[in-house]
Each structure stands twice: as C-alpha cells, then as structure tokens.
Amino acid sequence: MITRDAFDTLADALLAEAQGGEVLLLGYYAEDTDFARLNRARLRQAGHVAQRELHVELIDGARHASADIQLQDDAQADLAQARAELASLRELLPQLPEDPYLAYAAEVRPSESVADGELGTREAWLDAIAASADDLDLVGLLARGVQAHGFANSLGQRNWHAAASFNFDWSLHAAGGRAVKSRYAGSRWNPEQLTARVAAARRRLDALARPTQTPATGHHRAFLAPAALGELLDLLGWGGFGLKSLRTGQSPLQRLADGRDALHPAVKLREARAGSPAPGFSEAGYLLPAEVSLVEGGRFGSALAGPRSAREFGVDVNARMEAPEALEMDGGDLAEADVLATLGDGLYLSDLWYCNYSDRNACRITGMSRYACFAVAGGELAGPLAPMRFDASIYDLLGDGLQALTRERERLADASTYERRSTATQQLPGILVDGFPLTL
Amino acid sequence: MESDLHAISTRFRAVAPACDYWTLRVVATREERLAVRQGVPEPVARSRALGAMVTVEVDGGIGYGATSDLSGSGLRRAAGEAVAWARLAARLPLPGAEQLTRLATSGDYASPVEDPWDGVSAADKLAWLAATAPRLRAGEQIVDWFAALYHRDQQVLLADGAGHATLQHFSWVAPTLRAVASDGMLTESRTVGGANAVRQGGLEQLASLGFPDRADAVGEEALALLAAPPCPSGSTDLLLMPSQMVLQIHESIGHPLELDRILGDERNYAGTSFVTPEMFGSYRYGSELLNVTFDPTLPEQAVSYAWDDAGTPAERAHLIRDGLLERPLGGALSQLRSGLPGTANSRACDWNRPPIDRMANLNVEPGATPFAELVGGIERGVLMDTNRSWSIDDSRNKFQFGCEFGRVIRDGELGEVVRDCNYRGISAGFWRNLAAVGDAETFHVAGVLNCGKGEPNQAVFVGHASPACVFRDVDVFSEA
Numbered sequence: 001m002i003t004r005d006a007f008d009t010l011a012d013a014l015l016a017e018a019q020g021g022e023v024l025l026l027g028y029y030a031e032d033t034d035f036a037r038l039n040r041a042r043l044r045q046a047g048h049v050a051q052r053e054l055h056v057e058l059i060d061g062a063r064h065a066s067a068d069i070q071l072q073d074d075a076q077a078d079l080a081q082a083r084a085e086l087a088s089l090r091e092l093l094p095q096l097p098e099d100p101y102l103a104y105a106a107e108v109r110p111s112e113s114v115a116d117g118e119l120g121t122r123e124a125w126l127d128a129i130a131a132s133a134d135d136l137d138l139v140g141l142l143a144r145g146v147q148a149h150g151f152a153n154s155l156g157q158r159n160w161h162a163a164a165s166f167n168f169d170w171s172l173h174a175a176g177g178r179a180v181k182s183r184y185a186g187s188r189w190n191p192e193q194l195t196a197r198v199a200a201a202r203r204r205l206d207a208l209a210r211p212t213q214t215p216a217t218g219h220h221r222a223f224l225a226p227a228a229l230g231e232l233l234d235l236l237g238w239g240g241f242g243l244k245s246l247r248t249g250q251s252p253l254q255r256l257a258d259g260r261d262a263l264h265p266a267v268k269l270r271e272a273r274a275g276s277p278a279p280g281f282s283e284a285g286y287l288l289p290a291e292v293s294l295v296e297g298g299r300f301g302s303a304l305a306g307p308r309s310a311r312e313f314g315v316d317v318n319a320r321m322e323a324p325e326a327l328e329m330d331g332g333d334l335a336e337a338d339v340l341a342t343l344g345d346g347l348y349l350s351d352l353w354y355c356n357y358s359d360r361n362a363c364r365i366t367g368m369s370r371y372a373c374f375a376v377a378g379g380e381l382a383g384p385l386a387p388m389r390f391d392a393s394i395y396d397l398l399g400d401g402l403q404a405l406t407r408e409r410e411r412l413a414d415a416s417t418y419e420r421r422s423t424a425t426q427q428l429p430g431i432l433v434d435g436f437p438l439t440l
Numbered sequence: 441m442e443s444d445l446h447a448i449s450t451r452f453r454a455v456a457p458a459c460d461y462w463t464l465r466v467v468a469t470r471e472e473r474l475a476v477r478q479g480v481p482e483p484v485a486r487s488r489a490l491g492a493m494v495t496v497e498v499d500g501g502i503g504y505g506a507t508s509d510l511s512g513s514g515l516r517r518a519a520g521e522a523v524a525w526a527r528l529a530a531r532l533p534l535p536g537a538e539q540l541t542r543l544a545t546s547g548d549y550a551s552p553v554e555d556p557w558d559g560v561s562a563a564d565k566l567a568w569l570a571a572t573a574p575r576l577r578a579g580e581q582i583v584d585w586f587a588a589l590y591h592r593d594q595q596v597l598l599a600d601g602a603g604h605a606t607l608q609h610f611s612w613v614a615p616t617l618r619a620v621a622s623d624g625m626l627t628e629s630r631t632v633g634g635a636n637a638v639r640q641g642g643l644e645q646l647a648s649l650g651f652p653d654r655a656d657a658v659g660e661e662a663l664a665l666l667a668a669p670p671c672p673s674g675s676t677d678l679l680l681m682p683s684q685m686v687l688q689i690h691e692s693i694g695h696p697l698e699l700d701r702i703l704g705d706e707r708n709y710a711g712t713s714f715v716t717p718e719m720f721g722s723y724r725y726g727s728e729l730l731n732v733t734f735d736p737t738l739p740e741q742a743v744s745y746a747w748d749d750a751g752t753p754a755e756r757a758h759l760i761r762d763g764l765l766e767r768p769l770g771g772a773l774s775q776l777r778s779g780l781p782g783t784a785n786s787r788a789c790d791w792n793r794p795p796i797d798r799m800a801n802l803n804v805e806p807g808a809t810p811f812a813e814l815v816g817g818i819e820r821g822v823l824m825d826t827n828r829s830w831s832i833d834d835s836r837n838k839f840q841f842g843c844e845f846g847r848v849i850r851d852g853e854l855g856e857v858v859r860d861c862n863y864r865g866i867s868a869g870f871w872r873n874l875a876a877v878g879d880a881e882t883f884h885v886a887g888v889l890n891c892g893k894g895e896p897n898q899a900v901f902v903g904h905a906s907p908a909c910v911f912r913d914v915d916v917f918s919e920a
Contacts, residue, residue, distance in 0.1 A: 034525075035896045039705050042534035047504030048521035049792045049896075051491065068487035070508040077511070085488070095563035097481055122525075126532055139708040141895035169895075171708045177835070179707065248584040249622035250629070308483075353711075356831040358842055358862055359919065361626055366840045368833040387833045389840060389864070417896035419790075440838050440864055 002030040002148045004112075004160050009075055010054070011152035014082050018154040020060075024086075025104055027055035027283045028150030031420055033143055034122060038170070041129060041138040051420070054082060055283060058089040062098035065089050103307035103317070105285030108157045113280065117164030119144045120189030125168075128191040132198040133172075136205075140170025143421055149279040159287075161279035163187065163423075168194070169415035171371065172201045178208040178384060181227070181351050181371040185413035204372055210383035213375035215438060221346030222436035223339050223376075224397075226410035226428040231352040233269075233327060233426065235365055236394060241271075241294050242322030243303040247313055252363040252394070256300045261395055263298040264402040268330040270294055271304065271319070276326035277413070277423040282307065286317045294324070298399075324424075331429035332405030341379040342404065342432060348374040348381065349436075358391050366391040366439070389440035397433050404432040443468070445597035448492060448510050449605060455516040456601060457523050459496040461540050465749060466492045466510075466597040467791035474562060475588035475616075476569040482588075484562060491791035496522045497540040501530025506792045536777040541750040541786070543604035549746035550609040552739045553642040557591040557613065560643065565589055572652040576619040578659030581666055583627075584620040585659065587652070589613065598751050606747045612901065614638040614889060615651035621662040628665035628859055629828075630658045630844055636686050636827060638742045638887040638901055645740055649886075661845055664857045670918035671846050671861040677821030677875070678863055678914040679814055682884035684843050685906035687827040689804055690888055692867040693725070693732055694902070696836035697759055698893075699770025700797040703777055710893045711834030714867065715765070720780055723765040726871030731805040732760040734769065734783040735905075742887035742903035743787075743800040750786035750795050757783055759802075763872075770797050789898035796894050801903035807877025814876050814910050816852040822916050823847045823854065824861045832867075840864040860918040870911060878907030 007028045018024045030052045037045040052071035057064060067085045071078045120128075125142060144166035151159040167185040182201045184194055224232075236252065245251040255261035273280055274290035281287050284307040293301035304319035319325075334342060347369075355367035366389065373385040393399075406429040414424040445466045452464050469489040475482040491508040492515065503525025505518035530538075560568075569587045576585035592612045599605040615633040622628075632650040639645040647653065680688060696713040700706060715723070736744045736754035745754055752772050759767055770778065771786025774797050787798040815823070829842030846861035847854050885905040892899045 036525075037705070037895050039534055039703075039707075041532075043501075043529040043532045044534045044537055044705055045502070045504075045794050045796075046525045046529055047493075047495075047506065047794065048518075048525065049506045050518070050521075051506075051508050051792055053508075065484040066486070068485075068489075070489045070491060072509040072511060072514060074509065074511055074514075088486075092484065092562060095561060096484060096566070099483060100480060102483075122528060126528060130532060137704075139704065141708065143896065169708065173704070173707055177712070181708075248620060249624070249627040250584065250620055254627070353834055354831045356829045356842075358829060358831075358840065359860055361860075362919075364919075366829075366831050368831065368838065370834055387835070387838060389831075389833070389838050391840070418892065418899055440840070440866075 002032055002146050002162065006073060007150040010078055010082065013079050014086065015152060015154045017083065017086060023059040023104065024154040025057040025285060026152045029053045029420065030148045031145065033145035033421060036142040039139050041133045041136055056082060056085055056089065058086060058093060059102065059104065060093050062102050063093045063096050064099060064102055065092050065096060101308045101312045103284060103311035105157065106155065108155055109287045110157055111159045111281060111287060113161045115163040115187060117187030118189050119164055119166050124191065128194050132195045136202065137173040138170055139173060140168065141415070142166065142168045143417060147421055147423065151281050151285055153285050157285050159281040163277055165277060167413050167415050172205050174205055174208065178205065179371050180204045207381055208372060208384045212386050213383040214386040215347065215375055215388065217438045217440065219435040219437050221343060221434050223343050223348050223430060223432050225350045225430045227412060228349040228352045229428050229431055230412050230426045231355050231367065232365060232394065235355040237323040237327065241304045241324060243305040243313055243315065244309040244322060246303050252357060252360045253300065263295060263398045265298045266332055266402065266405060267295050267298045267398050270328050271324050271326055272328040273326045276425050278325040282317065282320040288320065289318050292318050326425050328427045329429060331407050331409045334404040334406045334432060336406050336408045339406065339430065340376060343376050344379055345377050347385065347436060348376050363394040364391060365394065388438045390437055391439045392437050396435060401433045401435045402431060403434055406430040445595055445607065446605070449597060449599045451512055452515045455512050455519065457496060457519040459498045459523060461497040461542065461601065463495045463540065463543065463598060463600045464492060465791065468595045469790065470593040472591050473588065474565050474569060475586065476566065476573045477586045478584065479573065481566050481570065489790065492518065493791050493794065494519045494522045495540060495794070496526050498523055498526035499530045500533060500538040501526040501528065502538065502540050503529055504794050537773065539773065539776055541752065541772040543598065543600045543751035545753060546604050546606060547746065548607050551611040551640045553611050555643040557611065557642055572655050575655035576617060576659040578619070578656065579663050581621045581623055581663060582619050582659055583622045586616065586618045588616040598747065598749065606751060608745055608747065610640060611642060612638055612640055612742065613643060613645050615646050615649055617651060617655050617658045619659040619662040621666040623666055626666060628662055630662040630665065631826060632658055635889050636683060636886055638889050639740050639885065640742055640744055641740050665845065665859045668857040668859045671822060671858040671916060672848065673917040675913050676916055677818045678911045678916060679818060679821060679823040679849065679908060680911070681823065681825040681908050682882065682886060682906045683826045684824050685804065685909060686886050686888060686904040687830050687841060689802060689904050689906060690799065690902065691830055691832045692836060692839055692870065694769065694799040694802045696867065697769045698797045699768040699774035699778055699780065699782055702768060703774060706893065709895050711836065714835040714837045717778060717780060719765055720767060724763055724872065725760050725765045726763045727874040728763045729807055729874050729877045730760055730763045730871055731758065733758050733803050733805060734785065735801045735803050738801060738885060738905065741801045741885050741905060742901045748784040748786045749788045752784040752786065754784035769799060771795065787900055789900045793894065793896060793898045798893065798900055799891065799902045803905040804907065804909065806880045806883040806907040808879055809876045810879050811882050811908060814878055814908055815849055815854055817876055818849045818910065819851060821849040822858065822861065823849055824863070837867050839867065861916065862918065863914050863916045865914060873912040874909060875912045876910035878909060882908040
C-alpha cells in the first residue's frame with residue numbers, strides 16, 4: 001500500500017545525512033496498478049505491478065549528480081540502499097566539473113494533493129466488460145490503481161501528490177479491418193458508463209459496414225475530432241514548445257516563435273496544470289504555474305522552460321519537462337451536432353496515427369488515418385475510409401486552413417504506460433479544416 | 441542493491457504458491473548517461489533497478505505479479521496477486537493462450553566485453569566527451585552540438601518450480617554525436633549513433649559505431665546540409681545506407697512479421713499486420729535478393745542471447761529466403777496459438793512488464809555487390825543516410841521515411857549533397873523492387889534503442905544489421 005508516511009520516514013532519515021554545504025533533493029514515485037490486457041473481449045495477459053522509485057540528487061556547490069533506485073517498501077532496507085547510493089554520489093562529485101546551469105528550488109514551498117477514487121473491483125470490471133461486449137471483438141488495456149509523486153529537499157520542502165484512477169483504452173473490431181476506438185478514464189468507476197460507451201461504439205461499428213471509400217490523393221475538406229487533433233498536438237509537444245529547442249533553432253514552431261508566421265487568431269493553446277492529474281511540482285522542487293499560455297490569438301506565447309534551460313537562458317521555470325502535460329485548447333462556435341452538415345463533402349477523421357515530422361522547418365507532419373474515419377458526402381457518412389496517408393503543415397491546418405472549432409471539447413487521458421502510467425491529459429475541441437492533403 | 445539473483449530465487453521458492461506451474465523472472469539493471477553539450481557537461485545520471493515478476497498458471501488461467509519488494513513477504517504478495525489474476529483469467533480465458541511456456545534448460549550467458557564500461561572512470565569518460573564535442577562545431581552556424589555515451593548493464597534470471605534456471609548478463613553501449621546547423625531561417629542536423637545505434641559489449645564497440653572518429657564529419661555534413669538544395673522529387677532509384685536500412689527493416693519487415701500482431705493482440709495500440717497466417721511458405725515478400733534472418737548469434741549485436749524471456753533457446757532462422765516468406769517472429773506461446781513455426785523472441789523490457797513477441801536481432805543478409813557497383817548501377821537516383829522521421833500505417837504497409845543526409849546520383853556517380861530527403865511507398869511493392877544488395881564490406885551492425893509496443897507499453901532494444909541496398913522506382917521528395 002502506498003503511504004506518504006513511507007516516503008516521509010525515508011526522507012527524514014536520508015536528508016539528515018546531508019553534510020556541510022551539501023543540498024539533497026529527493027523525488028519519489030510509487031504505483032500499484034492492475035493491468036488487464038484483452039483480445040476478443042477475453043483476458044490475454046493480466047497482472048499487478050507494485051513499483052517504488054527514489055530519485056536522489058546530491059549537490060555540493062555547483063557540482064551535482066543524481067541516481068534513481070528502486071525501493072522495497074521496507075524502511076530499513078530502503079534507507080540502507082539509499083545511503084549506499086548517496087555515498088556513491090559523494091564519491092563521484094569531486095570528479096565532476098562545476099555545472100553553470102545547475103538549478104533547484106531554493107524557496108521552501110510545501111504542497112499536498114490527495115485524490116481518492118472509486119475504482120471498482122477487478123471482478124466488477126470483468127463482469128461489466130463480459131456483459132456488454134461478450135459478442136464483440138474488443139481489444140485493449142484496463143489500467144487501474146494508485147499513483148503517488150513526492151518531493152523533499154534538505155532545505156525543508158515537502159510535496160506530495162497522490163491519486164487513484166483508471167484508464168480503459170479499447171477498440172472494437174470487425175471483418176475487413178473495420179474498427180472503432182473508445183476510451184473510459186476517470187476516478188469514479190460506473191459500470192453504466194462503460195456499458196453506454198460500448199453500446200455507442202457498437203452503433204458506430206455498424207456504420208462502418210458500408211463500402212470502404214478510397215478518396216483521391218490531394219486536398220480535401222476535413223473534420224478532425226479531438227482525438228485526431230490530439231495526435232497532431234502530441235507530436236507538436238515533441239520539441240515544439242520547449243525553450244531549449246526554440247533557443248537552438250530546432251523547434252518546429254520556430255517560425256511562429258520568431259514572429260515570421262502566425263496561426264489562425266482563434267487558436268489558443270495553454271498548459272493548464274490546475275486540476276490535472278499531473279503533479280504540480282518538479283523533480284527540482286519548483287512549484288509549477290497553474291497556467292502557461294503557449295499560443296494566444298494565433299501568436300506564440302511562452303516557451304516551456306525546465307530548470308536547466310531556464311537557468312541557461314535566464315527565464316523562470318514553468319515546466320517539469322519541456323513538453324505539455326496538461327494541454328488545453330479553446331473551443332469555438334461549431335456545435336458538434338452540426339459537424340457533418342457543415343463539412344458537407346469531405347473527410348471525418350476520428351483518429352490519426354503514427355505522426356512524425358516530414359519537415360521540421362515547415363512544421364510539416366505526416367501520419368495515417370486510423371479507426372472509424374469516414375468519407376462524407378452531402379453531410380452524410382458515405383462509408384469508412386481506407387487507411388490514408390497525409391502530409392500537412394500545422395501552419396496550414398491551424399492557419400489559413402482552419403475554418404471552425406467545435407464548441408464542445410473532449411478531455412483525453414493519455415493511456416501511455418511506458419515505465420509508468422502517464423498522468424498527461426489534453427482538453428481539445430474538434431476542428432474543421434480546408435485543404436487537408438492526402439498523399440498515399 | 442542485492443546482486444545475487446539466485447538468492448532471490450531461493451527466497452521465492454520458500455514462499456512459492458500452490459499452482460500448476462510458476463516462473464520467476466528477476467531483472468537487475470544499472471545505467472549511466474554521460475553527455476557534454478556546447479562544452480558544458482550535462483548532469484551525470486545513474487540508475488539502478490531491481491525487481492521480479494512471478495507468473496503462475498492456475499486451472500488454465502495465467503496471471504502475473506511484479507514487485508520491487510524482494511523480501512520474502514514482498515515476493516509472497518506478488519505471487520498472491522499473480523494467483524488472483526490467474527483465477528480471473530481462467531474465468532475469461534483467451535482460447536489458446538492458457539499455457540505458460542515451460543522451461544526446459546538451465547545455463548548462463550554473458551555479453552563478450554573487452555573494455556568494461558567501469559574500467560574507465562566517469563571523469564575520464566567525461567574528459568573524452570569534452571575533447572570530442574568541440575570537433576562537432578565545424579563553423580559558426582553550428583548552433584548546438586552534443587556528444588554522449590550511454591551504458592546499460594542488465595542481469596536476467598529466469599527460474600521455475602521444476603528447478604530450471606537461466607542467468608544472462610548483458611552489457612550495452614550506445615554513443616551519440618550530433619551537430620545542429622542553422623542560419624536563422626533553416627535548421628539542419630546530422631547525427632551518428634543516437635536512437636539507432638546500440639551494441640552489446642564494452643567500450644571497444646564505440647569505434648565501430650563511429651565514436652569519436654566521425655565527430656569532424658558530423659559537423660561538416662551539418663553545414664553542408666544547410667547550404668544544400670532540397671532533395672529532388674520524382675520516381676527514382678534509391679540507395680539506402682545501413683543507418684536507414686535499420687528503420688526500413690524494423691518498420692516494414694520486423695513489425696508485420698510479429699506473430700502477436702497477426703493474432704490480433706496489438707490491434708488497440710501498435711496495430712495489426714498486412715501479413716496473414718496463410719502467407720507463410722508461399723508469399724513473395726521481396727525480390728530474390730532479399731534474405732532476412734532472426735540471428736541471435738552475432739556477439740556484438742544488441743539482442744544476441746541464449747534464451748528469450750520465456751526460456752526458449754535462441755537459434756538463427758531465416759524468416760525470408762530468396763524473397764519468399766518462411767516464418768514469423770513468434771515466441772513459444774504465439775506458436776502454440778497459431779500453429780505456425782516461430783523464433784525465440786518472447787521478450788520483456790524489464791521486471792515490471794510481461795514478455796510479448798518482439799524483434800530481437802533481425803537482419804538483411806549481405807549480397808555480392810561492392811558499394812562502387814551499387815552507385816555505378818544507378819543512372820538517376822538518390823542516396824539516403826540516417827533516419828530522422830518514420831511513419832507507417834497500423835497494418836505496416838503504407839510508409840513514409842525521412843533521412844538526414846542525401847546525395848544525388850547521376851550516371852553512376854555520387855553528386856551533390858541534398859537536404860530534407862523523404863520517400864514513401866507500400867511495403868510489399870517496395871521490397872519487390874530491391875534491385876541490388878551490398879556485399880559484406882557495406883554490412884553494418886546497428887540497432888534501435890526505443891522500439892515501443894505492447895499494452896502495458898514496453899520499449900526495448902532491437903538489433904538490426906544490413907548492407908547498403910538499392911531499390912527501383914521509389915517516390916522520393918522534399919516537399920509533399
């Protein structure tokens with residue numbers, strides 16, 4: 001079981017070992033997660049992961065080094081291991097040069113955030129999945145459990161952020177490669193919501209039974225649902241808003257940041273950390289701002305600055321990593337119910353896939369359509385799209401090509417589980433664009 | 441950190457649960473990253489990880505419990521979680537997937553290491569990086585330059601209740617040399633190593649990965665790219681160097697041949713495959729020049745091993761022979777589910793993720809054509825080197841790749857440098873247009889450090905070795 005006491009006890013003992021002018025920073029991560037992987041609505045692989053990690057950073061003057069270790073949840077054993085790592089860092093430090101970009105929070109600002117949840121039992125989840133999808137080819141992953149992030153330093157600061165949550169990321173599949181993607185994430189499990197989402201996906205799967213459409217390559221009007229837009233913005237976060245990337249000319253948004261180009265005035269993007277599942281503090285102990293404006297009225301706002309590049313370039317720290325973790329985009333005037341009629345003839349893109357830069361200087365991105373994407377004719381779904389490749393510049397899609405944003409926005413919880421469960425989120429509208437280029 | 445993994449196994453045996461069969465996989469990992477950027481050493485980052493996964497079979501259900509608490513009580517709790525999940529799995533089983541692979545052998549394996557990572561102090565390695573990094577700055581327009589070394593040491597113990605145990609000890613090194621050139625309007629970069637070069641062994645492997653000797657060329661080529669015209673557009677011959685062949689093999693041969701994708705496990709994340717079970721034994725994947733092997737025997741390659749993480753002994757096998765598709769990349773459980781032959785490629789990234797079908801070492805075998813003749817045989821074409829962008833559809837058919845560095849080829853001669861090189865195609869047609877395969881002199885052993893797949897997600901090292909290859913009638917371009 002994850003408790004703040006376990007971290008506090010370890011931190012108390014370890015921080016007391018700081019010698020002379022040394023400063024110690026400790027970061028803690030704990031996760032107790034059930035993972036249930038499904039194929040054809042049956043369990044393919046299921047289990048439980050309990051992991052505890054400690055980040056130890058030793059600073060002496062302008063020299064510093066860090067180590068990550070895994071903990072056992074045994075106070076004595078964990079302290080012994082952390083002490084050994086601290087001793088190893090202390091031995092290493094004199095070998096290292098001084099670091100001109102060393103940065104850590106010197107002001108003591110404690111915080112605590114604890115969000116419990118009702119996650120449902122394993123049995124209840126499996127019963128609900130079996131009851132609603134027994135006749136369906138459902139594939140996906142249920143992740144449910146508690147995550148905790150902690151910080152402590154020898155200056156006296158303590159921060160704690162713990163939350164219980166679930167994220168069921170799944171899709172329904174039918175003959176001919178037809179598939180519908182859906183998601184159910186939150187902290188209050190409700191089997192009726194799951195049943196309703198499966199039923200909605202089932203109806204959409206039925207709509208895919210029409211003949212597959214393969215549109216000609218070239219430019220099309222298109223509606224990108226929030227998840228499709230989210231794929232593009234997720235990639236854009238990869239070097240787009242980071243201070244170091246911008247100051248070394250490597251950002252795909254360089255032209256926007258330099259004022260050589262602009263997006264549509266309706267584009268407003270911000271990192272909105274308040275209320276997000278991501279912790280509000282960094283590994284260096286900085287409390288992060290509730291909001292950072294990234295794009296305002298189509299113009300570049302602020303870069304995301306982590307501690308090290310903030311020191312290098314002389315700005316304030318406003319991010320843990322130099323990529324959005326809680327990205328929000330303002331909506332517009334288009335009612336979701338009017339999307340098909342407004343689109344008329346074109347493409348309805350529910351999901352995009354495998355996006356990557358084809359030209360970073362022009363912020364051009366290539367990727368594929370995936371899941372329930374449709375050709376639309378006369379404001380009606382004409383049939384599912386064959387997998388189609390696009391290659392488009394963000395300066396076009398969110399610039400002159402942007403025609404409308406939906407009033408409604410969708411909150412998307414990142415289902416990524418590399419090394420640990422992601423706490424990143426996006427809150428996005430759908431967008432209607434002209435000139436969406438299909439290339440293959 | 442406890443270093444005797446057999447002792448952990450012994451501790452587990454004392455608390456092992458009552459079940460039909462169990463395995464214990466203990467993984468101890470140690471990593472270090474050293475880097476110098478623009479003359480300033482980056483913070484030294486070290487990590488140590490130790491944990492175990494207990495997997496059990498109960499009444500035809502399989503479950504796992506993974507923990508970093510390796511005390512007797514911690515291991516008992518993990519076993520309890522595994523049994524609880526196995527019982528639930530038995531209630532809702534995926535047909536054919538109820539059999540936990542049985543271990544049949546015991547033994548040890550270790551990476552061949554001549555110059556151990558720990559044989560040189562962190563200070564000396566940083567000094568080496570500090571001396572190398574300035575060579576990347578070939579001119580004022582180099583705005584960012586970076587030299588780095590990465591090391592991972594990993595021990596994996598796999599044991600079962602019947603007394604079998606395998607212990608494998610791996611050592612990897614991966615260098616990076618990178619220069620970024622910018623004139624304020626245009627930015628171009630050049631990289632050696634990075635995400636696409638990792639080898640098993642010690643510091644002796646760095647030279648063959650270009651570290652540090654390629655440092656001057658990296659900076660000069662970044663400047664050359666800044667002054668270069670864009671890649672020409674059109675259907676033309678394409679000469680891919682091994683540093684790009686790595687990604688071409690990975691995305692359009694490796695992933696589509698993964699048997700768990702063909703069985704549908706990955707359809708919600710990494711995707712499916714255009715390859716179907718009926719194709720094995722008869723499908724023409726590429727031209728007669730295409731020979732692809734699963735090869736765990738090259739000692740320096742990233743994923744040479746004696747057993748996979750399900751305990752299956754690893755052996756070399758042809759997946760594609762003379763262009764014909766022979767067998768998929770599928771571990772013992774996938775072979776059981778599909779009735780197809782496979783390979784020992786059931787792999788997990790760490791102690792906290794279960795094994796799934798992965799690439800290991802997946803190589804294009806060398807042909808007989810010297811490099812000069814590869815170039816000489818091209819009337820009009822482009823040479824592309826070093827992947828910088830990759831994208832492919834979820835059945836691994838429609839792809840688009842970008843490369844850092846290109847050179848025009850005219851009338852059998854290498855011409856000017858070109859920038860922003862992209863090409864696209866469809867896997868099947870592309871490999872059938874393989875027109876020439878370089879000889880052993882062009883063959884290079886590399887790998888990928890960040891192959892992502894699985895639910896929950898796992899990133900693993902993959903080994904790829906390839907000669908330079910020529911493809912006909914490829915759609916190349918700079919601007920879409």
